[in-house]
Amino acid sequence: MSATPDISRPGAPGGTPGSARSGIAIPEWVRSIRPGVALAGLVVAFFVVAMIVPSLLTGQDPYAVNLEQTLQSPSWSHIMGTDQSGRDLYARIVYGARESLLIGLGATALGMGVAIALGVLAGLGNKWVDGIISRGVEVMFAFPILLLALLFVAVFGPSVTTEIVAVGLGTAPGYARMVRGQVLAVRDSGYVEAARALGHPYGSIVRRHIFPNAMRPLVVVMTLGVGQSIVWASGIAFLGLGVPPPSPEWGALLNAGRNYITQAWWLEVMPGVAIVLFSLSLTTLGRHLQQRLEGGVNR
Amino acid sequence: MSTAPTPITTGGLRPADPENDLLRVENLQVGFGEKRNVTEIVHGVSFSLAPGECLAIVGESGSGKSVTARTLVGLTGGSSHVSADRLEFGGRDLLSFKDRDWRGLRGKDIGFILQDALVSLDQLRPVGKEIDEALRLHDWGTKKEREERVIELMELVGIPEPAVRAKQRPYELSGGLRQRALIASAIAMDPQLIIADEPTTALDMTVQAQVLEQLQQAKARGKALILISHDLAVVSQLADTVAVMFDGDILEYAPAGQLFSRPENAYTQRLIEAIPSADSRGARLSPVVRSHSLGEARKYETTDAPVLKAERLLKKFRGPDGVDRTVVNDVSFELKQGETLGIVGESGSGKTTTARLALALLEVDGGGVTLAGEEWSGLPERERRKRRNDISVIYQDPLSSFDPRWTVEQIMLDALGEGYDKKAARRVRIAELLEMVGLEPEHLRRRPLQLSGGQRQRVAIARALGPQPRVIVCDEPVSALDVSIQAQVLDLLADLQQELNVSYLFISHDLGVIHHISDRVLVMSDGKVVEFGDADDVLLRPHHPYTQKLVASLPVLERPKPTGPRPFGRPPRAAGPEFTEELAA
Numbered sequence: 014m015s016a017t018p019d020i021s022r023p024g025a026p027g028g029t030p031g032s033a034r035s036g037i038a039i040p041e042w043v044r045s046i047r048p049g050v051a052l053a054g055l056v057v058a059f060f061v062v063a064m065i066v067p068s069l070l071t072g073q074d075p076y077a078v079n080l081e082q083t084l085q086s087p088s089w090s091h092i093m094g095t096d097q098s099g100r101d102l103y104a105r106i107v108y109g110a111r112e113s114l115l116i117g118l119g120a121t122a123l124g125m126g127v128a129i130a131l132g133v134l135a136g137l138g139n140k141w142v143d144g145i146i147s148r149g150v151e152v153m154f155a156f157p158i159l160l161l162a163l164l165f166v167a168v169f170g171p172s173v174t175t176e177i178v179a180v181g182l183g184t185a186p187g188y189a190r191m192v193r194g195q196v197l198a199v200r201d202s203g204y205v206e207a208a209r210a211l212g213h214p215y216g217s218i219v220r221r222h223i224f225p226n227a228m229r230p231l232v233v234v235m236t237l238g239v240g241q242s243i244v245w246a247s248g249i250a251f252l253g254l255g256v257p258p259p260s261p262e263w264g265a266l267l268n269a270g271r272n273y274i275t276q277a278w279w280l281e282v283m284p285g286v287a288i289v290l291f292s293l294s295l296t297t298l299g300r301h302l303q304q305r306l307e308g309g310v311n312r
Numbered sequence: 313m314s315t316a317p318t319p320i321t322t323g324g325l326r327p328a329d330p331e332n333d334l335l336r337v338e339n340l341q342v343g344f345g346e347k348r349n350v351t352e353i354v355h356g357v358s359f360s361l362a363p364g365e366c367l368a369i370v371g372e373s374g375s376g377k378s379v380t381a382r383t384l385v386g387l388t389g390g391s392s393h394v395s396a397d398r399l400e401f402g403g404r405d406l407l408s409f410k411d412r413d414w415r416g417l418r419g420k421d422i423g424f425i426l427q428d429a430l431v432s433l434d435q436l437r438p439v440g441k442e443i444d445e446a447l448r449l450h451d452w453g454t455k456k457e458r459e460e461r462v463i464e465l466m467e468l469v470g471i472p473e474p475a476v477r478a479k480q481r482p483y484e485l486s487g488g489l490r491q492r493a494l495i496a497s498a499i500a501m502d503p504q505l506i507i508a509d510e511p512t513t514a515l516d517m518t519v520q521a522q523v524l525e526q527l528q529q530a531k532a533r534g535k536a537l538i539l540i541s542h543d544l545a546v547v548s549q550l551a552d553t554v555a556v557m558f559d560g561d562i563l564e565y566a567p568a569g570q571l572f573s574r575p576e577n578a579y580t581q582r583l584i585e586a587i588p589s590a591d592s593r594g595a596r597l598s599p600v601v602r603s604h605s606l607g608e609a610r611k612y613e614t615t616d617a618p619v620l621k622a623e624r625l626l627k628k629f630r631g632p633d634g635v636d637r638t639v640v641n642d643v644s645f646e647l648k649q650g651e652t653l654g655i656v657g658e659s660g661s662g663k664t665t666t667a668r669l670a671l672a673l674l675e676v677d678g679g680g681v682t683l684a685g686e687e688w689s690g691l692p693e694r695e696r697r698k699r700r701n702d703i704s705v706i707y708q709d710p711l712s713s714f715d716p717r718w719t720v721e722q723i724m725l726d727a728l729g730e731g732y733d734k735k736a737a738r739r740v741r742i743a744e745l746l747e748m749v750g751l752e753p754e755h756l757r758r759r760p761l762q763l764s765g766g767q768r769q770r771v772a773i774a775r776a777l778g779p780q781p782r783v784i785v786c787d788e789p790v791s792a793l794d795v796s797i798q799a800q801v802l803d804l805l806a807d808l809q810q811e812l813n814v815s816y817l818f819i820s821h822d823l824g825v826i827h828h829i830s831d832r833v834l835v836m837s838d839g840k841v842v843e844f845g846d847a848d849d850v851l852l853r854p855h856h857p858y859t860q861k862l863v864a865s866l867p868v869l870e871r872p873k874p875t876g877p878r879p880f881g882r883p884p885r886a887a888g889p890e891f892t893e894e895l896a897a
Contacts (some may be wrong), residue, residue, distance in 0.1 A: 206713070
């Protein structure tokens with residue numbers, strides 16, 4: 014606590030920021046974005062472009078073998094160096110974005126889909142339904158994702174689809190618990206009772222109140238989940254259970270570079286940086302979104 | 313309350329007495345914020361206090377009363393700016409105090425009692441330890457002496473079996489015992505000044521009376537007391553002087569007797585008039601005048617048969633220990649069209665459960681409810697749904713009863729009964745509902761979060777009126793509102809009953825509110841009906857000992873009888889003037 018002699022009444026001039034200096038009007042919502050968030054947005058945008066039209070970002074062919082230029086360190090002609098077959102690593106990372114992001118999005122979508130079905134059933138079902146689903150989810154929790162992946166690869170062979178299913182099912186139990194908790198909270202809320210008192214049928218209450226309100230916080234969790242899924246998938250690929258070569262999927266790149274780690278550090282570091290950068294950026298955006306959404310509700 | 317307050321009135325106060333006064337505050341200003349962006353909350357208030365005196369600071373939420381109190385113990389927080397011409401306690405200048413000085417002062421010279429004992433006490437620590445800490449912090453006595461002092465203190469504040477209670481944790485104690493434990497720790501060091509910030513707000517009526525008694529005794533022992541409250545009736549029990557605060561200013565500062573009998577400031581007068589009680593029955597509480605009437609179009613006929621009838625209701629809940637607890641036990645009542653039945657009782661008496669049984673949102677375990685003469689509680693939900701238009705509900709906390717994603721317009725659309733298939737018809741009906749509750753069309757686009765507490769409750773009332781119900785169950789609809797807003801909402805409910813002849817099942821813990829609005833009253837305790845009858849019979853001439861205790865514990869504000877009839881309101885029950893536009897104007 015400090016004592017200051019002059020205290021202005023509310024509404025007294027405190028200096029209005031901005032407006033006077035620049036000629037160009039910057040919208041308030043743009044100005045309120047922090048630099049870190051803007052950077053994260055740029056990174057995510059870069060990888061999304063790489064996913065859709067990779068040729069825009071590189072002129073090199075990611076699959077072109079050049080045995081005269083194997084294991085070149087980063088230079089002006091190959092900014093991230095080349096691999097053991099002389100392929101440009103930057104081009105491979107750019108082209109690998111499609112499969113990696115697909116795995117991230119697909120696994121999150123699958124995991125969420127399963128989780129929403131289970132969570133809503135458990136949250137709205139009677140004691141028995143809830144008990145069976147909740148215990149089942151706990152059993153799934155105890156099952157390591159990597160073991161699950163091993164099982165799927167053994168049965169279906171390594172592919173993008175296998176990886177999506179393995180990571181998707183592996184992450185589902187965590188989401189399912191979250192969904193169940195949300196559904197329970199909304200189910201017992203005042204506005205659901207108010208809707209019952211107005212005589213709305215149960216199905217319509219679920220559709221109009223319970224479902225959307227329970228899902229709202231999950232939007233943010235989903236953005237965090239995409240980054241997490243990519244990290245999981247990379248881990249699986251690193252063990253050699255991922256997408257088979259010559260795919261430039263990021264996890265596969267890590268796995269391929271493993272044998273040359275003492276001679277060519279960039280084969281491990283560059284894909285690793287891509288994974289970390291993308292996940293970090295997506296997480297930053299997710300948190301920003303979360304603050305926006307929750308701030309909007311509390312204000 | 314939007315009307316500009318009139319300037320401060322301080323008639324009849326004794327002049328400041330520098331020799332004797334314990335606390336002297338002159339032109340105190342408190343602001344919050346960073347460097348150049350300070351918002352002033354308290355705009356220069358002055359008061360003084362001598363030993364054995366009680367000063368009450370009253371005001372509605374946002375008036376700055378709590379900030380003023382916290383300033384006196386240095387608890388305003390890091391971003392605050394305090395300045396004053398004089399801020400002295402016992403001859404010491406509080407403005408020069410550093411954190412260390414404050415720590416030495418708090419608890420030792422000034423005891424501070426917070427509003428909510430459940431939050432203020434450490435859940436994991438026995439209350440005896442809590443009280444002991446107040447002593448230990450100021451190095452009082454040896455361990456053994458402190459133990460004795462704790463028991464002595466607990467006895468002093470009227471905690472039975474202090475030796476047992478001292479070992480119990482807050483969640484094992486009732487609300488009243490918790491609040492008394494908090495008082496015990498505040499007075500442990502025998503401070504010269506006790507500041508109590510809304511000490512009884514969260515408490516039941518009978519417990520409130522006990523706590524006020526404790527404060528009264530402290531005052532009798534020569535302690536100075538500052539009582540912060542929104543409740544004028546509570547304040548009138550203790551205060552020697554009263555300061556009425558509004559928006560950071562003291563509007564009226566006068567001896568209690570004078571302030572309550574001859575309030576000079578218009579705002580004080582309105583505050584006093586806004587308190588519902590036995591005397592205010594049939595009169596308006598707020599100065600807001602109703603501008604329109606609905607005419608006879610939607611009025612329900614008064615009939616002899618009850619519109620809502622409950623017979624021998626029984627409801628049990630299974631506790632976590634697997635033992636059934638009877639929450640509602642053999643409750644019966646009848647509600648006629650156009651009548652208000654008040655249900656009053658303390659927390660845990662089963663009044664809200666009774667309301668939910670009447671709404672058939674809970675299934676009965678015994679007995680039954682009929683609605684408009686037909687079976688209601690016994691029907692399957694599928695059948696009840698068709699008739700839910702006949703009965704609706706208003707909750708204590710309107711905000712949590714609205715879907716947070718929805719605008720007021722969506723809420724209203726959702727509440728329309730049958731027969732509004734066309735868009736134009738819906739729009740007309742919503743406009744009509746809004747006008748009935750005194751809201752503007754511009755409110756439709758807003759979300760409940762962007763509305764004030766009073767406006768939210770109006771939306772809730774409009775929603776309840778949407779299906780054109782015969783009965784509205786009001787579950788503590790004004791408990792969360794400021795006195796002046798409460799007055800407006802009670803007036804609105806009375807007006808609507810007048811115009812629509814709708815029935816209310818009105819639930820409240822506040823005897824004044826219940827007496828003001830009810831035709832008949834049902835008193836509940838421990839799930840049972842202890843007394844039932846005409847409001848005046850039950851509340852003015854109670855027969856059952858429990859009702860007598862309840863009525864006796866109600867702080868009554870002695871105030872002037874209204875001179876002449878007030879504009880208009882609910883007429884006396886037997887025969888009153890017909891509602892007309894002229895009367896409203």
